[in-house]
Amino acid sequence: MKYIYELHKVMVTRNLILVYEGEFTQEITKSVLAMAERNMDAIGEDSTIKRKVFNVMVECLQNIVKHSDEIDDINYANKNSAIFMIGKQEDKYIITSGNPVTNEKVQDLQGKLEYINSLDKEGLKQFYKDKIKNSKGLTKKGGAGLGFIDMARKSGQKLQFDFEPINESISFFSLKTIIRRNVVK
Amino acid sequence: MEVINLDGTEDTPKIILDRNNGIFEISGRSLPEDSAEFYQPILDWLDEYSKNPNPETVFIFKLEYFNTASSKLILDILSKLETIDNTTISWYFHEDDEDMEEAGTEFSELVEVPFEFKTY
Numbered sequence: 001m002k003y004i005y006e007l008h009k010v011m012v013t014r015n016l017i018l019v020y021e022g023e024f025t026q027e028i029t030k031s032v033l034a035m036a037e038r039n040m041d042a043i044g045e046d047s048t049i050k051r052k053v054f055n056v057m058v059e060c061l062q063n064i065v066k067h068s069d070e071i072d073d074i075n076y077a078n079k080n081s082a083i084f085m086i087g088k089q090e091d092k093y094i095i096t097s098g099n100p101v102t103n104e105k106v107q108d109l110q111g112k113l114e115y116i117n118s119l120d121k122e123g124l125k126q127f128y129k130d131k132i133k134n135s136k137g138l139t140k141k142g143g144a145g146l147g148f149i150d151m152a153r154k155s156g157q158k159l160q161f162d163f164e165p166i167n168e169s170i171s172f173f174s175l176k177t178i179i180r181r182n183v184v185k
Numbered sequence: 186m187e188v189i190n191l192d193g194t195e196d197t198p199k200i201i202l203d204r205n206n207g208i209f210e211i212s213g214r215s216l217p218e219d220s221a222e223f224y225q226p227i228l229d230w231l232d233e234y235s236k237n238p239n240p241e242t243v244f245i246f247k248l249e250y251f252n253t254a255s256s257k258l259i260l261d262i263l264s265k266l267e268t269i270d271n272t273t274i275s276w277y278f279h280e281d282d283e284d285m286e287e288a289g290t291e292f293s294e295l296v297e298v299p300f301e302f303k304t305y
Contacts, residue, residue, distance in 0.1 A: 026196070026218035030195055030196055034195070047279075047281060047282075048281060048282070048283070048284075051250065051282065051284065052284070054250065055250065055284070058216050058250075058252050059252065059253060062216070062252060062254070065218070125291070128291070129291055129294070129295065132256060132257060132260055132295070133260070133295055135257065137221070137257075138220065138221050138254060138257060142218075142219050142220060142221060142254060143253070143254055144220075144253045144254045144256060144257040146253035146256065146257070147253050149253075150253045154284065
């Protein structure tokens with residue numbers, strides 16, 4: 001039973017206010033959003049910060065839902081399983097997600113994220129407008145291809161990411177977005 | 186023309202499209218699981234409306250939040266409205282919601298329809 005205490009300690013040290021591990025669906029997304037909203041309402045969080053956190057959470061969670069069926073590896077038992085966490089510190093919220101992706105997608109994802117991180121505020125705005133205007137409809141997954149750009153814009157910080165190889169066909173993709181709480185207007 | 190009147194839910198907006206009473210409004214939250222499917226009836230309705238529109242159309246967007254997939258569909262709606270003469274967009278945003286104000290400004294730069302910005 002010690003693992004319960006260990007897990008509790010990790011959550012407390014890392015200031016995690018919400019952790020969800022398992023299968024992701026739209027229903028789960030709504031529940032997680034509702035919990036985080038209640039949590040922020042309870043402490044009277046500033047509405048601008050609240051909206052930004054909500055925004056980044058939605059894009060993050062819906063990304064996982066949309067891509068959760070892509071892993072088809074019989075050797076990997078946790079293929080439908082992903083993790084989502086929110087940490088709250090004095091000066092920031094940290095929104096983190098982790099999910100398995102196929103190795104073929106790693107390079108593409110990495111390229112997209114690096115490109116987004118290379119842009120400043122104005123560059124991101126321009127990139128967003130170009131993409132929304134020139135893309136023909138949504139992707140077959142129902143996305144607009146704008147999620148990461150929007151997360152970077154709402155956050156105002158670089159997106160942090162990592163790919164941890166699981167086996168020869170899958171990697172674990174971790175993504176971290178920070179929302180500052182002490183935004184000077 | 187039939188009236189579209191959808192109640193808002195925690196992940197879909199409230200929508201009223203009522204030609205006879207001149208009410209055209211999308212409000213609330215938009216983060217449906219399948220944005221394209223959700224907005225298709227709205228786009229179809231606008232196609233029909235554009236064939237014989239009212240002399241003047243004021244389309245209200247009063248959104249609290251929308252996800253990126255919805256933003257693409259909002260642009261599709263605006264592009265349809267672009268083809269209808271005498272259309273104005275009333276873009277509402279909460280007075281402290283700069284991101285929603287900016288989103289409206291960006292949409293206004295992407296289509297040739299006059300926008301009026303209002304706070305609530």
